[in-house]
Amino acid sequence: MKTRKHQPSTRLLASFIRNLDYRQIPGRVLQPLGQSVADTIGCALLGSTTDFARLVAGYVGEWKSAGAATVWGTGKSASVPFAAMANSAACHAWDYDDTMMPSIIHPGSVAIPTAFAIAERSATATSGKALLTALAAGYEVGNVMGTALGEKAFASSGFYVSVPTIFVAVATAAKLMKLNEEQTVRALALAATQAAGLYSATLAKRFNSPKAVLGGIFAADLAQRGLEAPADAIEADFSGFLNTFSRAPQADAIARDLGKYSFEIFHKFYPCIRSNHPTVDNVRLMLEENPDVKPQAIRRIVSHVDQLTIDYTVKTTAGGAEGVRTPGNALVSLPYCVAAMVVDRELTLRQFTAAKVRNPTVQNLMKKIELVADPAIDKLPATQRYRCKVEIHLADGRTLRRALAGPKGDPNNRLTREEMREKFVFNASAALPAARAESLFELFEDIGRAQDIRPLLRQLRGSAGGKRSPARKKSR
Numbered sequence: 001m002k003t004r005k006h007q008p009s010t011r012l013l014a015s016f017i018r019n020l021d022y023r024q025i026p027g028r029v030l031q032p033l034g035q036s037v038a039d040t041i042g043c044a045l046l047g048s049t050t051d052f053a054r055l056v057a058g059y060v061g062e063w064k065s066a067g068a069a070t071v072w073g074t075g076k077s078a079s080v081p082f083a084a085m086a087n088s089a090a091c092h093a094w095d096y097d098d099t100m101m102p103s104i105i106h107p108g109s110v111a112i113p114t115a116f117a118i119a120e121r122s123a124t125a126t127s128g129k130a131l132l133t134a135l136a137a138g139y140e141v142g143n144v145m146g147t148a149l150g151e152k153a154f155a156s157s158g159f160y161v162s163v164p165t166i167f168v169a170v171a172t173a174a175k176l177m178k179l180n181e182e183q184t185v186r187a188l189a190l191a192a193t194q195a196a197g198l199y200s201a202t203l204a205k206r207f208n209s210p211k212a213v214l215g216g217i218f219a220a221d222l223a224q225r226g227l228e229a230p231a232d233a234i235e236a237d238f239s240g241f242l243n244t245f246s247r248a249p250q251a252d253a254i255a256r257d258l259g260k261y262s263f264e265i266f267h268k269f270y271p272c273i274r275s276n277h278p279t280v281d282n283v284r285l286m287l288e289e290n291p292d293v294k295p296q297a298i299r300r301i302v303s304h305v306d307q308l309t310i311d312y313t314v315k316t317t318a319g320g321a322e323g324v325r326t327p328g329n330a331l332v333s334l335p336y337c338v339a340a341m342v343v344d345r346e347l348t349l350r351q352f353t354a355a356k357v358r359n360p361t362v363q364n365l366m367k368k369i370e371l372v373a374d375p376a377i378d379k380l381p382a383t384q385r386y387r388c389k390v391e392i393h394l395a396d397g398r399t400l401r402r403a404l405a406g407p408k409g410d411p412n413n414r415l416t417r418e419e420m421r422e423k424f425v426f427n428a429s430a431a432l433p434a435a436r437a438e439s440l441f442e443l444f445e446d447i448g449r450a451q452d453i454r455p456l457l458r459q460l461r462g463s464a465g466g467k468r469s470p471a472r473k474k475s476r
Helices: 009-019 027-047 051-062 080-091 108-121 128-149 166-176 181-192 204-224 241-245 252-257 274-289 307-315 334-344 360-366 417-428 434-445 454-458
Strands: 099-101 264-266 298-305 369-373 387-394 399-405
Touching: 009 128, 009 166, 009 181, 009 252, 027 080, 027 108, 027 128, 027 264, 027 417, 027 434, 051 080, 080 108, 080 204, 099 128, 108 128, 108 166, 108 204, 108 454, 128 166, 128 241, 128 252, 166 181, 166 204, 181 204, 274 298, 274 307, 274 334, 274 387, 274 399, 298 334, 307 334, 307 369, 334 360, 334 369, 417 434, 434 454
Parallel strands: 298 369
Antiparallel strands: 099 264, 298 387, 387 399
């Protein structure tokens, strides 16, 4: 039996990473990519104060590795893979970091801690342009790998979208480390053999990004040292990455899409998974238009969304309206996020505490929230899936209706500069003095002009124990 001859995707990706030049990156990509630098670091400084990030950072500290890189928001340092892993855990701790479509991944919490740790280890200067070029390589390779796995079909198949995320890390690392093409081929193969990730409404979901960072840097470092690996790890028929992980791989998408930057970057206005944002934002606008509506007057809320939103926010372990017991559950549960918005008229960090999750009014309202799959949304391109139509049925017989295409943070409804600044300063001030947070936003916003980013990294050091509990203050 003849096997199908695929294009040499592994080598094609390696060549792209090796040869990418800053001048080839479109301006429409550079702008949101630059915004993601500040946004992700702000999320990390906020996240560094959480029990989850402290657990990972404490574990890393026990290894007593060489202190080549900073663990942000703390007084600690560790070797590059371990510091980057701890920083990634902090980036994703609140699910407040960026997302990317159509690949449905969290690239910033992987690419940015990877890039900064490697730059900090480097004996020579890393310019802002070199940093952004490496990030563009990571985002683009991660996107085409997610597309090649099947995008939404893959995301609904049982594996989680963090499976391709390791390629964000390894592409970013390989570019900044200036690996040659053969080394990059091996690095991609070593990343492919470590790819993993399952989805759940628990803190285990937050573990996927730091594990991808660790594996991606391991892959680049070991490839540079000469570790053997297959040259066709991604496209091989037997035991190749795509055929192993995907029921319906689209291997040709790599050659078709690579270098076209067909992705969109989404920044978050609310600290919860992105699939919740359309309904939450729409309900917020409906309540602003109808301020007389109280929680006790609502009979039910129906949101028409795409099927993947239902899969991610209701079907998942500890998701939906019945199994929400912890803040980690609540960050994923769409019924919880909508109920909290109705009760408090906001969805900020203050809504994600153990006490708030147990609130009887919120718990009762969650049971009145229903999601219905909308085939029209499912037919749209993946970059346009964040939309909904909401009905609020009231006890007096009225029904409020509203459609929303693109909540705050979408490419067609981006956060303003002031909103990005306010989010960063609040988040960063969880671990750093407020004045330093203000100045850091300006520096990161203009990072493309930096001749050497390493001095910036020294300003990300905080005290060993963090500064305050961010959940006590409003996030916007």
